[in-house]
Amino acid sequence: MIQRDKIFSSFSAYDTDEAYFFYKNVLGLDVEKGDMSVLTIRVNEGMKFIIYPKENHVPATYTVLNIPVTDIDDAVHELAKKGVSFLQYDMPYIKTDSKGITRNNDGSAxxxxxxxxxNIIALIQE
Known part of the structure; x- marks a missing residue:
């Protein structure tokens, strides 16, 4: 039967050495490098995601990882100081400001x- 407490997600990367540095040192996550250069990122007790090397990696055109934050302005500022560039959108349903933040009427951003x-990653302030 399905082991619900062990469900995890995964996605690929061109270079898991580069991904290791980024997820550990830029995002500050708990990253382990295992066999065949597979990375395991532990989010909390029982929750993880996997990044595996893929020579012909093609980035997804959608968000592969959502990271909740308490203050989106602070999070964007801190990551920008580490060299992270935020995507800009100007579409009918998503418009970002000069920092790359979209703010919703319900207070989320x-x-x-x-x-x-x-790979596309989102910061989310609920």
Missing amino acids: LAWFTDPSE
Whole structure:
């Protein structure tokens, strides 16, 4: 039967050495490098995601990882100081400000950026 407490997600990267540095040192996550250069990022007790190397990696055109934050302005500022560039959107349903943040009427806000393999990651303030 399905082991719900062990469900995890995964996505690929061009270079897991580069991904290791980014997820550990830029995002500050708990990263382990295992066999075949597979990275395991532990989020909390029982929750993790995997990044695996793929020579012909093609980045997704959608968000592969959502990271909740308590203050999106602070999070964007801190990551920008570490060299992270935020994506800009100007579409009917998503418009970002000069920092790359979109603010919703309900008080929530989002900002998107990419990892070294161009996988899209979102910061979310609920």
